[in-house]
Amino acid sequence: MTSDKTDQQREFEREALPHLDTVYRVALRLCGDPTRADDLTQETMLKAYRAWHQYKRGTNARAWLLTILRHTFINEYRRQKNRGIPVDIDEVEHFTVFENVNDVDPEGQFFDRIVDAEVLQAIDNLPDDFRECIILSDMEGLSYAEIADVAGVPVGTVKSRLFRARQALQKQLYDYAVEMGYIKPTAP
Amino acid sequence: MTRSPKPIGCAQAVEHLYELLDHELTPDLEARVRAHFEECKRCYPLYRFESGFKRFLAARTETRRAPDELRRKIFERIMFEDPPDE
Numbered sequence: 001m002t003s004d005k006t007d008q009q010r011e012f013e014r015e016a017l018p019h020l021d022t023v024y025r026v027a028l029r030l031c032g033d034p035t036r037a038d039d040l041t042q043e044t045m046l047k048a049y050r051a052w053h054q055y056k057r058g059t060n061a062r063a064w065l066l067t068i069l070r071h072t073f074i075n076e077y078r079r080q081k082n083r084g085i086p087v088d089i090d091e092v093e094h095f096t097v098f099e100n101v102n103d104v105d106p107e108g109q110f111f112d113r114i115v116d117a118e119v120l121q122a123i124d125n126l127p128d129d130f131r132e133c134i135i136l137s138d139m140e141g142l143s144y145a146e147i148a149d150v151a152g153v154p155v156g157t158v159k160s161r162l163f164r165a166r167q168a169l170q171k172q173l174y175d176y177a178v179e180m181g182y183i184k185p186t187a188p
Numbered sequence: 189m190t191r192s193p194k195p196i197g198c199a200q201a202v203e204h205l206y207e208l209l210d211h212e213l214t215p216d217l218e219a220r221v222r223a224h225f226e227e228c229k230r231c232y233p234l235y236r237f238e239s240g241f242k243r244f245l246a247a248r249t250e251t252r253r254a255p256d257e258l259r260r261k262i263f264e265r266i267m268f269e270d271p272p273d274e
Binding site for chain 2: 009012013017020021023024025028038041042045046049050098101102106107108111112116119120123134137138139143144159162163166169170
Protein backbone atom coordinates (compact mmCIF):
# COMPACT_ATOMS: atom_id res chain seq x y z
CA MET A 1 0.00 0.00 0.00
CA THR A 2 1.31 3.38 -0.98
CA SER A 3 0.52 5.05 2.33
CA ASP A 4 2.37 2.31 4.24
CA LYS A 5 5.36 2.77 2.03
CA THR A 6 5.34 6.46 2.68
CA ASP A 7 5.11 5.95 6.42
CA GLN A 8 8.04 3.54 6.39
CA GLN A 9 10.05 5.92 4.30
CA ARG A 10 9.21 8.85 6.50
CA GLU A 11 10.16 6.91 9.59
CA PHE A 12 13.40 5.69 8.04
CA GLU A 13 14.25 9.21 6.95
CA ARG A 14 13.60 10.54 10.42
CA GLU A 15 15.36 7.83 12.44
CA ALA A 16 18.05 6.33 10.24
CA LEU A 17 19.13 8.89 7.65
CA PRO A 18 20.43 11.40 10.24
CA HIS A 19 23.16 8.82 10.96
CA LEU A 20 24.29 8.67 7.33
CA ASP A 21 27.41 10.78 8.00
CA THR A 22 28.43 8.46 10.82
CA VAL A 23 27.90 5.38 8.65
CA TYR A 24 29.92 6.97 5.86
CA ARG A 25 32.84 8.00 8.10
CA VAL A 26 33.07 4.57 9.71
CA ALA A 27 32.83 2.92 6.27
CA LEU A 28 35.60 5.16 4.98
CA ARG A 29 37.99 4.21 7.77
CA LEU A 30 37.07 0.54 7.62
CA CYS A 31 37.59 0.32 3.85
CA GLY A 32 40.35 2.87 3.55
CA ASP A 33 39.18 4.10 0.15
CA PRO A 34 36.31 6.40 -0.85
CA THR A 35 34.87 4.32 -3.70
CA ARG A 36 34.41 1.21 -1.60
CA ALA A 37 33.22 3.35 1.29
CA ASP A 38 30.48 4.77 -0.97
CA ASP A 39 29.37 1.25 -1.94
CA LEU A 40 29.51 -0.02 1.63
CA THR A 41 27.51 2.97 2.89
CA GLN A 42 24.88 2.51 0.19
CA GLU A 43 24.57 -1.20 0.81
CA THR A 44 24.33 -0.69 4.57
CA MET A 45 21.57 1.89 4.27
CA LEU A 46 19.57 -0.23 1.81
CA LYS A 47 19.90 -3.34 3.96
CA ALA A 48 18.79 -1.29 6.95
CA TYR A 49 15.79 0.01 5.02
CA ARG A 50 14.78 -3.49 3.94
CA ALA A 51 15.17 -4.77 7.50
CA TRP A 52 13.54 -1.74 9.07
CA HIS A 53 10.75 -3.86 10.55
CA GLN A 54 13.42 -5.61 12.67
CA TYR A 55 14.57 -2.38 14.24
CA LYS A 56 13.08 -1.99 17.73
CA ARG A 57 11.58 1.47 17.86
CA GLY A 58 13.08 3.78 20.42
CA THR A 59 16.33 1.82 20.71
CA ASN A 60 19.71 2.95 19.43
CA ALA A 61 19.35 3.44 15.66
CA ARG A 62 22.98 4.51 15.26
CA ALA A 63 24.30 1.33 16.91
CA TRP A 64 21.84 -0.75 14.87
CA LEU A 65 23.06 0.77 11.59
CA LEU A 66 26.70 0.32 12.61
CA THR A 67 26.05 -3.34 13.39
CA ILE A 68 24.67 -3.83 9.85
CA LEU A 69 27.66 -1.92 8.47
CA ARG A 70 30.05 -4.14 10.42
CA HIS A 71 28.47 -7.38 9.21
CA THR A 72 28.42 -6.17 5.62
CA PHE A 73 32.04 -5.10 5.85
CA ILE A 74 33.17 -8.42 7.34
CA ASN A 75 31.20 -10.58 4.93
CA GLU A 76 31.69 -8.69 1.71
CA TYR A 77 34.33 -6.02 1.94
CA ARG A 78 37.11 -7.22 4.17
CA ARG A 79 40.10 -8.29 2.20
CA GLN A 80 43.79 -7.62 2.33
CA LYS A 81 44.48 -4.04 1.49
CA ASN A 82 47.78 -2.61 0.44
CA ARG A 83 48.72 -1.28 3.78
CA GLY A 84 51.92 0.54 4.60
CA ILE A 85 53.23 -1.35 7.59
CA PRO A 86 51.16 -4.12 9.14
CA VAL A 87 51.08 -3.48 12.85
CA ASP A 88 51.80 -6.30 15.22
CA ILE A 89 49.56 -5.36 18.09
CA ASP A 90 51.17 -7.81 20.54
CA GLU A 91 54.62 -6.39 20.04
CA VAL A 92 53.40 -2.93 20.94
CA GLU A 93 52.46 -3.94 24.46
CA HIS A 94 56.08 -3.87 25.52
CA PHE A 95 56.54 -0.28 24.42
CA THR A 96 54.98 2.81 25.98
CA VAL A 97 55.45 6.04 24.08
CA PHE A 98 54.86 8.16 27.17
CA GLU A 99 57.77 6.55 29.01
CA ASN A 100 60.00 7.18 26.02
CA VAL A 101 59.14 10.84 25.60
CA ASN A 102 58.59 11.82 29.22
CA ASP A 103 62.05 13.38 29.54
CA VAL A 104 62.17 15.23 26.23
CA ASP A 105 58.55 16.01 25.31
CA PRO A 106 56.23 15.08 28.19
CA GLU A 107 53.19 16.72 26.59
CA GLY A 108 53.63 14.89 23.31
CA GLN A 109 53.93 18.09 21.27
CA PHE A 110 55.65 16.14 18.51
CA PHE A 111 52.22 14.72 17.58
CA ASP A 112 51.17 18.18 16.38
CA ARG A 113 53.82 18.19 13.67
CA ILE A 114 52.45 15.04 12.03
CA VAL A 115 50.26 15.67 8.97
CA ASP A 116 46.63 14.48 8.88
CA ALA A 117 47.22 11.93 6.11
CA GLU A 118 49.86 10.21 8.21
CA VAL A 119 47.52 10.04 11.21
CA LEU A 120 44.78 8.44 9.11
CA GLN A 121 47.28 6.03 7.58
CA ALA A 122 48.39 4.99 11.06
CA ILE A 123 44.76 4.31 12.00
CA ASP A 124 44.30 2.33 8.77
CA ASN A 125 47.34 0.20 9.61
CA LEU A 126 45.71 -1.15 12.78
CA PRO A 127 44.15 -4.63 12.62
CA ASP A 128 40.38 -4.48 11.90
CA ASP A 129 39.10 -5.19 15.43
CA PHE A 130 41.36 -2.56 16.95
CA ARG A 131 40.79 0.02 14.24
CA GLU A 132 37.07 -0.40 14.73
CA CYS A 133 37.35 0.48 18.43
CA ILE A 134 39.36 3.64 17.73
CA ILE A 135 36.93 4.72 15.02
CA LEU A 136 33.83 4.16 17.12
CA SER A 137 35.24 5.62 20.32
CA ASP A 138 37.64 8.40 19.38
CA MET A 139 36.06 9.48 16.11
CA GLU A 140 32.36 8.83 16.65
CA GLY A 141 32.12 9.06 20.44
CA LEU A 142 30.27 5.79 21.09
CA SER A 143 30.25 4.50 24.67
CA TYR A 144 31.97 1.24 25.56
CA ALA A 145 28.55 -0.42 25.87
CA GLU A 146 27.53 0.77 22.40
CA ILE A 147 30.80 -0.46 20.88
CA ALA A 148 30.36 -3.82 22.64
CA ASP A 149 26.87 -4.00 21.15
CA VAL A 150 28.06 -3.22 17.62
CA ALA A 151 31.10 -5.52 17.75
CA GLY A 152 29.27 -8.32 19.58
CA VAL A 153 31.92 -8.62 22.30
CA PRO A 154 31.92 -8.00 26.08
CA VAL A 155 32.67 -4.50 27.40
CA GLY A 156 35.93 -5.82 28.90
CA THR A 157 37.12 -6.77 25.42
CA VAL A 158 36.29 -3.28 24.13
CA LYS A 159 38.35 -1.76 26.97
CA SER A 160 41.34 -3.95 26.27
CA ARG A 161 41.16 -3.45 22.49
CA LEU A 162 40.86 0.30 22.91
CA PHE A 163 43.86 0.36 25.24
CA ARG A 164 46.01 -1.65 22.85
CA ALA A 165 44.77 0.24 19.78
CA ARG A 166 45.67 3.61 21.29
CA GLN A 167 49.08 2.40 22.41
CA ALA A 168 49.74 0.92 18.96
CA LEU A 169 48.64 4.14 17.28
CA GLN A 170 50.91 6.22 19.51
CA LYS A 171 53.79 3.89 18.75
CA GLN A 172 53.32 4.23 14.99
CA LEU A 173 53.11 8.01 15.19
CA TYR A 174 56.13 8.10 17.48
CA ASP A 175 58.17 5.98 15.05
CA TYR A 176 57.14 8.27 12.22
CA ALA A 177 58.06 11.36 14.24
CA VAL A 178 61.47 9.87 15.02
CA GLU A 179 61.99 9.07 11.36
CA MET A 180 61.08 12.62 10.37
CA GLY A 181 63.33 14.10 13.04
CA TYR A 182 60.43 15.65 14.99
CA ILE A 183 61.66 14.00 18.15
CA LYS A 184 64.92 12.44 19.25
CA PRO A 185 64.72 8.76 20.08
CA THR A 186 65.69 7.81 23.58
CA ALA A 187 69.06 6.12 23.81
CA PRO A 188 68.69 2.34 23.91
CA MET B 189 26.23 13.81 55.10
CA THR B 190 29.17 14.19 52.77
CA ARG B 191 32.10 11.84 52.56
CA SER B 192 35.40 12.66 50.99
CA PRO B 193 36.25 10.11 48.29
CA LYS B 194 38.32 7.17 49.44
CA PRO B 195 41.84 7.59 48.00
CA ILE B 196 43.13 5.12 45.45
CA GLY B 197 46.71 4.19 44.57
CA CYS B 198 48.79 4.87 41.46
CA ALA B 199 48.30 1.46 39.85
CA GLN B 200 44.52 1.59 40.20
CA ALA B 201 44.34 5.16 38.91
CA VAL B 202 46.47 4.32 35.85
CA GLU B 203 44.34 1.27 35.18
CA HIS B 204 41.26 3.49 34.98
CA LEU B 205 42.86 6.34 33.04
CA TYR B 206 41.21 5.68 29.68
CA GLU B 207 37.85 5.09 31.33
CA LEU B 208 38.24 8.45 33.04
CA LEU B 209 39.04 10.17 29.74
CA ASP B 210 36.17 8.35 28.01
CA HIS B 211 33.67 9.24 30.76
CA GLU B 212 33.00 5.59 31.50
CA LEU B 213 33.40 5.58 35.28
CA THR B 214 30.69 5.78 37.92
CA PRO B 215 30.59 9.26 39.54
CA ASP B 216 32.15 7.94 42.75
CA LEU B 217 35.06 6.19 41.06
CA GLU B 218 35.52 9.07 38.64
CA ALA B 219 35.95 11.48 41.56
CA ARG B 220 38.52 9.20 43.18
CA VAL B 221 40.51 8.58 39.98
CA ARG B 222 40.42 12.27 39.05
CA ALA B 223 41.53 13.28 42.56
CA HIS B 224 44.48 10.92 42.30
CA PHE B 225 45.70 12.36 39.00
CA GLU B 226 45.29 15.91 40.23
CA GLU B 227 47.27 15.26 43.38
CA CYS B 228 49.90 12.71 42.37
CA LYS B 229 53.01 14.36 40.89
CA ARG B 230 54.14 11.07 39.41
CA CYS B 231 50.87 10.23 37.64
CA TYR B 232 49.77 13.69 36.51
CA PRO B 233 52.17 13.83 33.50
CA LEU B 234 50.68 10.61 32.15
CA TYR B 235 47.17 12.04 32.52
CA ARG B 236 48.25 15.20 30.68
CA PHE B 237 49.91 13.18 27.91
CA GLU B 238 46.97 10.84 27.34
CA SER B 239 44.30 13.55 27.50
CA GLY B 240 46.40 15.59 25.06
CA PHE B 241 46.59 12.62 22.70
CA LYS B 242 42.83 12.17 22.84
CA ARG B 243 42.29 15.82 21.92
CA PHE B 244 44.86 15.52 19.13
CA LEU B 245 43.10 12.49 17.68
CA ALA B 246 39.70 14.16 17.78
CA ALA B 247 41.07 17.25 16.02
CA ARG B 248 42.83 15.22 13.32
CA THR B 249 39.89 13.02 12.49
CA GLU B 250 37.50 15.92 12.16
CA THR B 251 33.98 15.16 11.13
CA ARG B 252 33.58 14.54 7.47
CA ARG B 253 30.17 14.39 5.85
CA ALA B 254 28.87 11.84 3.37
CA PRO B 255 29.21 13.26 -0.17
CA ASP B 256 26.02 14.91 -1.50
CA GLU B 257 25.98 12.60 -4.52
CA LEU B 258 25.98 9.54 -2.26
CA ARG B 259 23.25 11.05 -0.08
CA ARG B 260 21.13 11.67 -3.17
CA LYS B 261 21.70 8.16 -4.52
CA ILE B 262 20.64 6.53 -1.26
CA PHE B 263 17.63 8.77 -0.93
CA GLU B 264 16.49 7.97 -4.47
CA ARG B 265 16.97 4.23 -4.11
CA ILE B 266 14.88 4.23 -0.98
CA MET B 267 12.20 6.34 -2.65
CA PHE B 268 11.89 3.83 -5.51
CA GLU B 269 12.39 0.72 -3.43
CA ASP B 270 9.39 -1.50 -2.77
CA PRO B 271 8.19 -1.27 0.81
CA PRO B 272 10.09 -3.54 3.20
CA ASP B 273 8.41 -6.82 4.12
CA GLU B 274 6.36 -6.69 7.25
